[in-house]
Amino acid sequence: MTSAGSGERDWYTRAGVRRDPRRLLRDELGAGQLYFPPDLIPYAGHPLVLALPEPAREALAARHLFQYLGFTTHFETEVVNRATQRIATGRSGVDTPAETRLDAFRIYCDEGYHALYSFDVIRQIADASGVEPVPYDFAPFRERLDAVGVEALPGQPVLAQLLQVVVFETLVTAILNDVPKDPRVLTVVRRIVRDHARDEGWHHAFFARFFQELWARQSPAERVRVARCLPGLVRSSLLPDLRPVRAALTVAGLGAAQVEEVVRDSYPRAATERAMREAARHALRLFEETGVLAVDGARDAFLTAGLLTESEGDGP
Ligand SMILES: [Fe+2]
Ligand SMILES: [Fe+2]
Known part of the structure; x- marks a missing residue:
């Protein structure tokens, strides 16, 4: 395959890990700056949440941020880099030239750095605010994601892991788009989300090309399996993980029945x-362009998963 990404010269001068300083919390806590945009915290406006005392609501917002950053820390190291190191070390099953493997090592560094500063900012804010994160167990989320691959691609765990990353790296979430633009949010949070979004634009291009190469190598029978696996991977990557939400609401003082109501x-x-369809639209375009949706049964699988609407499903 040809070299993916924007090449060596750009990465050494433009990647966040090469260019950006350590982002530090300014003296903004208590000055009215927000931990996270309230419109991106689905439960922020719920009457039972609004009835909580102010300090509990503040802590809830901080913990929503911690949950997002904690998820990022785990996802980058345990899911994205699990597959990226296979490409980098030439064990992806796709015959990749050295330049592509170098790019994969660069992405590996990027993702490690995203994990580092996500954890760094959790600690900076927790130490300064006194709000401790609720302990976060990533294993159930990862196991749910892996189960989709085990079921749809039995005996091909590496292929499933590569597809997980292609899917995730071509999703565009509202958080990456909207947090950096929101002047109400703590500067350190806006900065790291902006830093992260910049790197991800480059990753998106790499993994889109990698997917085209991976797809070209699959037999017709494998393509059917891959195409039917992808909707489940998109859904399990994007559906909200509600366990930490419940935990944070409980710590805020709500009873079990109130937590369920919220x-x-x-x-x-x-x-x-x-929201899932919106975040997946670039991934869907990639699958359309690559020919995934032309495979027998694929369009129905995407329709059933709610990733295409009926009108799109009837399309060419
Ligand atoms: Fe990342
Ligand atoms: Fe990435």
């Missing part, structure tokens, strides 16, 4: 599905 009201199915 979760039920704050994550309505239609809105969750809409």
Whole structure:
């Protein structure tokens, strides 16, 4: 395959890990700056949450940020770099030239750095605010993601891991887009999300090309399996992980029944599905262009998963 990404010269001068300083919390706590945009915290406006005392609501917002950063720390190291190191070390099953492997090592460094500063900012804010993160166990999320691959691609764990990363690296979430633009949010948070989004634009191009190469190597029978696996991977990457939400609401002082009420009201199915489709639109375009959706049964699988609407499903 040809070299993916924007090449050596750009990375050494433009990657966040090469260029950006350590981002430090300014003296903004208590000055009215927010931990996270309230419109990106689905339960922030729920009456039961609004009825909590102010310090508990503040801590909830901090813990929402911690949960996002904690998820990022784990996802980068345990999922993205699990597959990226296979490409980098020439064990992906795709015959990659040295330049592509070098790019994969660069991405490996990027993702390690994203994990580092996500954890760094959790600690800076926790130490300064006194709000400790709720302990976060990433294993159930990773196991749910891995289960999709085990079921749809039995005996091909590496292929499933590569597809997980292609899917995740071509998703565009509202957080990466919106947090850096929100002047109400703590500067350190806006900075690291902006730093992260810049690197991800480059990763997106790399993994889109990698996927085209991977797809070209699959037999017709494998393509059917891959195409039917992808919707489940998109869904399991994007559906909100509600365990840490419940834990944070409980620590904030809500009882079990109230926690369930807040979760039920704050994550309505239609809105969750809409947000998922929105975040997946670039991935869907890649699958369309690569020919994934032309495979027998693929369009139906994406329709059933709620990733295409009926009108798109009838398309060419
Ligand atoms: Fe990243
Ligand atoms: Fe990435």
